[in-house]
Amino acid sequence: MTAADVFAHPASRLSLEVFRLNGALIAVGDALVAPLGLTSARWQVMGAVAEARGRLPVAGIARNMGLVRQSVQRIADELEAEGILHFVANPHHRRARLVQLTERGAALFDAASASWLALADTLVAALGAGEVDRAVALLRAARESLQPPDREEEAS
Amino acid sequence: MTAADVFAHPASRLSLEVFRLNGALIAVGDALVAPLGLTSARWQVMGAVAEARGRLPVAGIARNMGLVRQSVQRIADELEAEGILHFVANPHHRRARLVQLTERGAALFDAASASWLALADTLVAALGAGEVDRAVALLRAARESLQPPDREEEAS
DNA sequence: GTCATATTGACCACGCGCTGTCAATATGTC
DNA sequence: GACATATTGACAGCGCGTGGTCAATATGAC
Numbered sequence: 001m002t003a004a005d006v007f008a009h010p011a012s013r014l015s016l017e018v019f020r021l022n023g024a025l026i027a028v029g030d031a032l033v034a035p036l037g038l039t040s041a042r043w044q045v046m047g048a049v050a051e052a053r054g055r056l057p058v059a060g061i062a063r064n065m066g067l068v069r070q071s072v073q074r075i076a077d078e079l080e081a082e083g084i085l086h087f088v089a090n091p092h093h094r095r096a097r098l099v100q101l102t103e104r105g106a107a108l109f110d111a112a113s114a115s116w117l118a119l120a121d122t123l124v125a126a127l128g129a130g131e132v133d134r135a136v137a138l139l140r141a142a143r144e145s146l147q148p149p150d151r152e153e154e155a156s
Numbered sequence: 157m158t159a160a161d162v163f164a165h166p167a168s169r170l171s172l173e174v175f176r177l178n179g180a181l182i183a184v185g186d187a188l189v190a191p192l193g194l195t196s197a198r199w200q201v202m203g204a205v206a207e208a209r210g211r212l213p214v215a216g217i218a219r220n221m222g223l224v225r226q227s228v229q230r231i232a233d234e235l236e237a238e239g240i241l242h243f244v245a246n247p248h249h250r251r252a253r254l255v256q257l258t259e260r261g262a263a264l265f266d267a268a269s270a271s272w273l274a275l276a277d278t279l280v281a282a283l284g285a286g287e288v289d290r291a292v293a294l295l296r297a298a299r300e301s302l303q304p305p306d307r308e309e310e311a312s
Numbered sequence: 313g314t315c316a317t318a319t320t321g322a323c324c325a326c327g328c329g330c331t332g333t334c335a336a337t338a339t340g341t342c
Numbered sequence: 343g344a345c346a347t348a349t350t351g352a353c354a355g356c357g358c359g360t361g362g363t364c365a366a367t368a369t370g371a372c
Contacts, residue, residue: 011276120167
Protein backbone atom coordinates (compact mmCIF):
# COMPACT_ATOMS: atom_id res chain seq x y z
CA MET A 1 0.00 0.00 0.00
CA THR A 2 1.41 3.34 -1.00
CA ALA A 3 1.07 6.71 0.65
CA ALA A 4 -1.41 7.76 -2.00
CA ASP A 5 -3.95 5.38 -0.48
CA VAL A 6 -3.66 6.85 2.97
CA PHE A 7 -7.00 8.63 2.69
CA ALA A 8 -8.87 5.43 1.84
CA HIS A 9 -7.51 3.35 4.70
CA PRO A 10 -10.24 2.27 7.13
CA ALA A 11 -8.23 3.56 10.06
CA SER A 12 -7.84 6.94 8.35
CA ARG A 13 -11.54 7.19 7.68
CA LEU A 14 -12.29 6.20 11.27
CA SER A 15 -9.91 8.84 12.58
CA LEU A 16 -11.34 11.60 10.42
CA GLU A 17 -14.88 10.69 11.40
CA VAL A 18 -13.91 10.70 15.07
CA PHE A 19 -12.44 14.19 14.63
CA ARG A 20 -15.58 15.41 12.90
CA LEU A 21 -17.98 13.89 15.44
CA ASN A 22 -15.85 15.21 18.27
CA GLY A 23 -16.22 18.70 16.85
CA ALA A 24 -19.93 18.27 16.27
CA LEU A 25 -20.49 17.04 19.82
CA ILE A 26 -18.63 19.97 21.30
CA ALA A 27 -20.62 22.37 19.13
CA VAL A 28 -23.90 20.77 20.14
CA GLY A 29 -22.87 20.74 23.78
CA ASP A 30 -21.90 24.40 23.68
CA ALA A 31 -25.24 25.32 22.14
CA LEU A 32 -27.07 23.15 24.65
CA VAL A 33 -25.63 24.69 27.79
CA ALA A 34 -25.01 28.23 26.54
CA PRO A 35 -28.44 29.34 27.84
CA LEU A 36 -27.25 28.23 31.28
CA GLY A 37 -24.10 30.31 30.99
CA LEU A 38 -21.95 27.20 30.61
CA THR A 39 -19.60 25.79 27.99
CA SER A 40 -19.12 22.21 26.88
CA ALA A 41 -15.86 21.90 28.83
CA ARG A 42 -17.32 23.34 32.04
CA TRP A 43 -20.32 21.08 31.73
CA GLN A 44 -18.04 18.06 31.37
CA VAL A 45 -16.05 19.02 34.46
CA MET A 46 -19.30 19.44 36.38
CA GLY A 47 -20.31 15.98 35.19
CA ALA A 48 -17.10 14.43 36.43
CA VAL A 49 -17.49 16.18 39.76
CA ALA A 50 -21.06 14.95 40.03
CA GLU A 51 -20.05 11.42 39.11
CA ALA A 52 -17.33 11.42 41.76
CA ARG A 53 -19.94 12.51 44.33
CA GLY A 54 -17.58 15.07 45.81
CA ARG A 55 -15.03 12.51 46.91
CA LEU A 56 -12.16 13.45 44.60
CA PRO A 57 -9.69 16.34 44.34
CA VAL A 58 -8.95 18.09 41.07
CA ALA A 59 -6.21 15.64 40.09
CA GLY A 60 -8.56 12.70 40.56
CA ILE A 61 -11.26 14.35 38.48
CA ALA A 62 -8.71 14.97 35.75
CA ARG A 63 -7.64 11.32 35.74
CA ASN A 64 -11.23 10.20 35.36
CA MET A 65 -11.66 12.57 32.44
CA GLY A 66 -8.42 11.56 30.75
CA LEU A 67 -7.06 15.09 30.97
CA VAL A 68 -4.09 16.58 32.77
CA ARG A 69 -4.53 18.27 36.13
CA GLN A 70 -3.88 21.75 34.89
CA SER A 71 -6.74 21.80 32.40
CA VAL A 72 -9.30 20.81 35.01
CA GLN A 73 -7.78 23.06 37.64
CA ARG A 74 -8.29 26.18 35.57
CA ILE A 75 -11.91 25.39 34.84
CA ALA A 76 -12.57 24.34 38.43
CA ASP A 77 -11.17 27.65 39.66
CA GLU A 78 -13.52 29.54 37.36
CA LEU A 79 -16.49 27.42 38.37
CA GLU A 80 -15.66 28.07 42.01
CA ALA A 81 -15.55 31.81 41.37
CA GLU A 82 -19.03 31.54 39.91
CA GLY A 83 -20.40 29.59 42.85
CA ILE A 84 -20.97 26.44 40.83
CA LEU A 85 -18.62 24.28 42.85
CA HIS A 86 -16.52 24.63 45.97
CA PHE A 87 -13.51 23.00 47.56
CA VAL A 88 -13.85 21.31 50.93
CA ALA A 89 -11.21 20.07 53.32
CA ASN A 90 -9.83 16.62 52.61
CA PRO A 91 -9.21 14.67 55.82
CA HIS A 92 -6.64 12.54 54.01
CA HIS A 93 -4.66 15.31 52.34
CA ARG A 94 -4.23 18.89 53.45
CA ARG A 95 -3.52 20.36 50.00
CA ALA A 96 -5.74 18.19 47.84
CA ARG A 97 -9.15 19.58 48.75
CA LEU A 98 -12.20 17.71 47.52
CA VAL A 99 -14.35 19.20 44.76
CA GLN A 100 -18.10 19.35 45.22
CA LEU A 101 -20.99 20.93 43.36
CA THR A 102 -22.80 23.67 45.21
CA GLU A 103 -26.60 23.63 45.31
CA ARG A 104 -26.60 26.03 42.42
CA GLY A 105 -24.11 23.87 40.55
CA ALA A 106 -26.16 20.74 41.07
CA ALA A 107 -29.28 22.53 39.84
CA LEU A 108 -27.43 23.74 36.75
CA PHE A 109 -26.11 20.27 36.05
CA ASP A 110 -29.57 18.78 36.39
CA ALA A 111 -30.91 21.34 33.94
CA ALA A 112 -28.11 20.60 31.48
CA SER A 113 -28.67 16.86 31.88
CA ALA A 114 -32.36 17.22 31.11
CA SER A 115 -31.62 19.08 27.87
CA TRP A 116 -28.99 16.57 26.88
CA LEU A 117 -31.10 13.51 27.63
CA ALA A 118 -33.85 14.76 25.35
CA LEU A 119 -31.37 15.07 22.51
CA ALA A 120 -29.62 11.83 23.46
CA ASP A 121 -32.86 9.90 23.26
CA THR A 122 -33.64 11.08 19.75
CA LEU A 123 -30.07 10.34 18.72
CA VAL A 124 -30.17 6.76 19.97
CA ALA A 125 -33.63 6.29 18.50
CA ALA A 126 -32.28 7.29 15.09
CA LEU A 127 -29.15 5.16 15.31
CA GLY A 128 -30.34 2.11 17.21
CA ALA A 129 -29.20 1.32 20.73
CA GLY A 130 -27.52 -1.90 19.69
CA GLU A 131 -25.47 -0.23 16.98
CA VAL A 132 -24.44 2.51 19.40
CA ASP A 133 -23.27 -0.01 21.98
CA ARG A 134 -21.35 -1.85 19.30
CA ALA A 135 -19.64 1.34 18.17
CA VAL A 136 -18.79 2.29 21.76
CA ALA A 137 -17.10 -1.07 22.20
CA LEU A 138 -15.07 -0.63 19.04
CA LEU A 139 -14.02 2.90 19.93
CA ARG A 140 -12.88 1.75 23.34
CA ALA A 141 -10.96 -1.14 21.82
CA ALA A 142 -9.34 1.25 19.36
CA ARG A 143 -8.30 3.62 22.14
CA GLU A 144 -6.90 0.82 24.27
CA SER A 145 -5.03 -0.47 21.26
CA LEU A 146 -3.52 2.96 20.72
CA GLN A 147 -2.62 3.69 24.32
CA PRO A 148 0.36 1.73 25.59
CA PRO A 149 -1.59 -0.17 28.27
CA ASP A 150 -0.31 1.54 31.41
CA ARG A 151 0.73 5.12 31.27
CA GLU A 152 0.01 7.30 34.28
CA GLU A 153 3.18 9.39 34.05
CA GLU A 154 3.07 12.90 35.33
CA ALA A 155 3.48 15.61 32.72
CA SER A 156 6.50 16.98 34.57
CA MET B 157 -35.26 8.84 32.99
CA THR B 158 -33.77 11.12 35.61
CA ALA B 159 -30.64 13.22 35.47
CA ALA B 160 -28.88 10.69 37.68
CA ASP B 161 -28.86 8.23 34.81
CA VAL B 162 -27.20 10.63 32.42
CA PHE B 163 -23.86 8.84 32.68
CA ALA B 164 -25.34 5.49 31.70
CA HIS B 165 -27.17 6.71 28.60
CA PRO B 166 -25.80 5.10 25.42
CA ALA B 167 -25.43 8.51 23.78
CA SER B 168 -23.45 9.76 26.78
CA ARG B 169 -21.15 6.77 26.70
CA LEU B 170 -20.68 7.21 22.96
CA SER B 171 -19.84 10.88 23.42
CA LEU B 172 -17.32 10.26 26.17
CA GLU B 173 -15.67 7.50 24.16
CA VAL B 174 -15.46 9.81 21.13
CA PHE B 175 -13.80 12.46 23.29
CA ARG B 176 -11.30 9.95 24.65
CA LEU B 177 -10.45 8.43 21.28
CA ASN B 178 -10.15 11.89 19.76
CA GLY B 179 -7.58 12.75 22.40
CA ALA B 180 -5.77 9.46 21.95
CA LEU B 181 -5.61 9.90 18.18
CA ILE B 182 -4.18 13.39 18.47
CA ALA B 183 -1.62 12.15 20.98
CA VAL B 184 -0.61 9.28 18.72
CA GLY B 185 -0.47 11.56 15.71
CA ASP B 186 1.69 14.08 17.53
CA ALA B 187 4.09 11.34 18.58
CA LEU B 188 4.11 9.90 15.07
CA VAL B 189 5.10 13.07 13.24
CA ALA B 190 7.14 14.76 15.97
CA PRO B 191 10.36 13.20 14.58
CA LEU B 192 9.55 14.99 11.32
CA GLY B 193 9.16 18.31 13.11
CA LEU B 194 5.39 18.29 12.59
CA THR B 195 2.31 18.32 14.78
CA SER B 196 -0.94 16.47 14.36
CA ALA B 197 -2.76 19.60 13.17
CA ARG B 198 -0.07 20.54 10.64
CA TRP B 199 -0.02 16.99 9.34
CA GLN B 200 -3.78 17.11 8.86
CA VAL B 201 -3.57 20.38 6.94
CA MET B 202 -0.86 18.88 4.76
CA GLY B 203 -3.13 15.92 4.14
CA ALA B 204 -6.00 18.14 3.06
CA VAL B 205 -3.67 20.08 0.75
CA ALA B 206 -2.39 16.84 -0.73
CA GLU B 207 -5.91 15.51 -1.20
CA ALA B 208 -6.96 18.72 -2.98
CA ARG B 209 -3.97 18.29 -5.32
CA GLY B 210 -3.12 21.96 -5.07
CA ARG B 211 -6.36 23.13 -6.60
CA LEU B 212 -7.90 24.87 -3.58
CA PRO B 213 -7.23 28.06 -1.62
CA VAL B 214 -7.09 28.14 2.16
CA ALA B 215 -10.82 28.66 2.55
CA GLY B 216 -11.55 25.62 0.41
CA ILE B 217 -9.13 23.48 2.39
CA ALA B 218 -10.81 24.60 5.58
CA ARG B 219 -14.24 23.65 4.27
CA ASN B 220 -13.00 20.18 3.38
CA MET B 221 -11.59 19.80 6.87
CA GLY B 222 -14.71 21.07 8.61
CA LEU B 223 -12.77 23.94 10.19
CA VAL B 224 -13.02 27.70 9.85
CA ARG B 225 -10.76 29.58 7.47
CA GLN B 226 -8.77 31.27 10.18
CA SER B 227 -7.55 28.07 11.84
CA VAL B 228 -6.18 26.69 8.59
CA GLN B 229 -4.78 30.06 7.52
CA ARG B 230 -2.57 30.33 10.57
CA ILE B 231 -1.14 26.84 10.14
CA ALA B 232 -0.73 27.31 6.39
CA ASP B 233 1.23 30.52 6.97
CA GLU B 234 3.56 28.68 9.34
CA LEU B 235 3.98 25.78 6.93
CA GLU B 236 4.80 28.23 4.15
CA ALA B 237 7.42 29.89 6.34
CA GLU B 238 9.01 26.47 6.81
CA GLY B 239 9.01 25.69 3.10
CA ILE B 240 6.49 22.86 3.43
CA LEU B 241 3.88 24.45 1.22
CA HIS B 242 3.59 27.52 -0.94
CA PHE B 243 0.89 29.70 -2.44
CA VAL B 244 0.58 30.00 -6.21
CA ALA B 245 -1.43 32.43 -8.28
CA ASN B 246 -5.06 31.51 -8.85
CA PRO B 247 -6.19 32.38 -12.37
CA HIS B 248 -9.78 32.60 -11.16
CA HIS B 249 -9.26 34.78 -8.09
CA ARG B 250 -6.51 37.29 -7.44
CA ARG B 251 -6.61 37.13 -3.64
CA ALA B 252 -7.42 33.45 -3.13
CA ARG B 253 -4.09 31.89 -4.04
CA LEU B 254 -3.94 28.11 -4.36
CA VAL B 255 -2.16 26.04 -1.73
CA GLN B 256 0.34 23.41 -2.85
CA LEU B 257 2.87 21.20 -1.14
CA THR B 258 6.48 21.91 -1.98
CA GLU B 259 8.76 19.02 -2.87
CA ARG B 260 9.96 18.99 0.69
CA GLY B 261 6.37 19.09 1.94
CA ALA B 262 5.36 16.19 -0.27
CA ALA B 263 8.33 14.16 0.95
CA LEU B 264 7.45 14.91 4.56
CA PHE B 265 3.85 13.93 3.99
CA ASP B 266 4.88 10.67 2.35
CA ALA B 267 7.11 9.90 5.32
CA ALA B 268 4.30 10.65 7.77
CA SER B 269 1.88 8.58 5.73
CA ALA B 270 4.21 5.61 5.80
CA SER B 271 4.48 5.75 9.59
CA TRP B 272 0.75 6.12 9.97
CA LEU B 273 -0.13 3.30 7.58
CA ALA B 274 2.00 0.86 9.54
CA LEU B 275 0.11 1.74 12.70
CA ALA B 276 -3.20 1.88 10.86
CA ASP B 277 -2.74 -1.64 9.55
CA THR B 278 -2.13 -3.12 12.98
CA LEU B 279 -5.08 -1.18 14.34
CA VAL B 280 -7.48 -2.50 11.72
CA ALA B 281 -6.05 -5.99 12.09
CA ALA B 282 -6.82 -5.88 15.81
CA LEU B 283 -10.32 -4.47 15.38
CA GLY B 284 -11.51 -6.08 12.19
CA ALA B 285 -12.04 -4.14 8.98
CA GLY B 286 -15.75 -4.90 8.91
CA GLU B 287 -16.30 -3.64 12.43
CA VAL B 288 -14.33 -0.49 11.66
CA ASP B 289 -16.43 0.24 8.59
CA ARG B 290 -19.57 -0.33 10.59
CA ALA B 291 -18.42 2.08 13.28
CA VAL B 292 -17.45 4.70 10.69
CA ALA B 293 -20.96 4.51 9.24
CA LEU B 294 -22.52 4.96 12.67
CA LEU B 295 -20.29 7.88 13.56
CA ARG B 296 -21.14 9.60 10.31
CA ALA B 297 -24.85 9.00 10.87
CA ALA B 298 -24.53 10.40 14.39
CA ARG B 299 -22.78 13.52 13.12
CA GLU B 300 -25.31 14.09 10.37
CA SER B 301 -28.08 13.63 12.88
CA LEU B 302 -26.50 16.27 15.11
CA GLN B 303 -25.71 18.83 12.42
CA PRO B 304 -28.70 20.74 11.09
CA PRO B 305 -28.44 19.48 7.50
CA ASP B 306 -27.17 22.61 5.73
CA ARG B 307 -25.06 25.09 7.56
CA GLU B 308 -22.31 26.88 5.66
CA GLU B 309 -22.73 30.25 7.33
CA GLU B 310 -19.67 32.41 7.67
CA ALA B 311 -18.56 33.15 11.22
CA SER B 312 -18.87 36.88 10.61
C1' DG C 313 12.96 9.71 62.76
C1' DT C 314 15.25 10.07 58.01
C1' DC C 315 15.34 9.72 53.51
C1' DA C 316 13.87 9.27 48.57
C1' DT C 317 9.81 9.19 45.86
C1' DA C 318 5.11 10.32 44.39
C1' DT C 319 1.21 13.30 44.38
C1' DT C 320 -0.95 17.69 44.38
C1' DG C 321 -1.71 22.52 43.52
C1' DA C 322 0.34 26.97 41.62
C1' DC C 323 2.05 29.45 37.84
C1' DC C 324 3.67 30.18 33.06
C1' DA C 325 4.12 29.50 28.01
C1' DC C 326 2.30 27.60 23.94
C1' DG C 327 -0.60 25.01 20.22
C1' DC C 328 -4.95 24.93 18.10
C1' DG C 329 -9.66 25.78 17.59
C1' DC C 330 -13.32 29.39 17.71
C1' DT C 331 -15.71 34.18 16.96
C1' DG C 332 -15.68 38.99 15.43
C1' DT C 333 -14.35 42.49 12.33
C1' DC C 334 -12.33 44.79 8.34
C1' DA C 335 -10.77 45.59 3.50
C1' DA C 336 -10.09 43.51 -1.03
C1' DT C 337 -11.89 40.86 -4.65
C1' DA C 338 -15.65 38.07 -7.45
C1' DT C 339 -20.14 37.41 -8.74
C1' DG C 340 -24.89 38.26 -10.00
C1' DT C 341 -28.68 41.67 -10.99
C1' DC C 342 -30.36 45.68 -12.86
C1' DG D 343 -21.44 50.68 -15.64
C1' DA D 344 -23.70 50.59 -10.82
C1' DC D 345 -25.03 48.15 -7.15
C1' DA D 346 -25.78 44.60 -3.48
C1' DT D 347 -24.03 40.25 -2.04
C1' DA D 348 -20.68 36.56 -1.23
C1' DT D 349 -16.06 35.00 -0.71
C1' DT D 350 -11.40 35.47 0.74
C1' DG D 351 -7.46 36.90 3.42
C1' DA D 352 -5.75 39.63 7.48
C1' DC D 353 -5.76 40.73 12.30
C1' DA D 354 -7.22 40.52 17.12
C1' DG D 355 -9.05 38.21 21.19
C1' DC D 356 -10.51 34.15 23.76
C1' DG D 357 -11.50 29.16 25.35
C1' DC D 358 -9.43 24.86 26.21
C1' DG D 359 -5.89 21.53 26.02
C1' DT D 360 -0.87 20.46 26.62
C1' DG D 361 3.92 20.57 28.71
C1' DG D 362 7.43 22.40 32.09
C1' DT D 363 8.63 23.85 36.61
C1' DC D 364 8.31 24.80 41.53
C1' DA D 365 7.01 24.25 46.44
C1' DA D 366 4.06 21.78 49.69
C1' DT D 367 2.37 17.55 51.29
C1' DA D 368 1.88 12.14 51.62
C1' DT D 369 3.80 7.81 51.38
C1' DG D 370 7.00 3.98 51.72
C1' DA D 371 11.69 1.97 52.77
C1' DC D 372 15.14 1.82 56.02
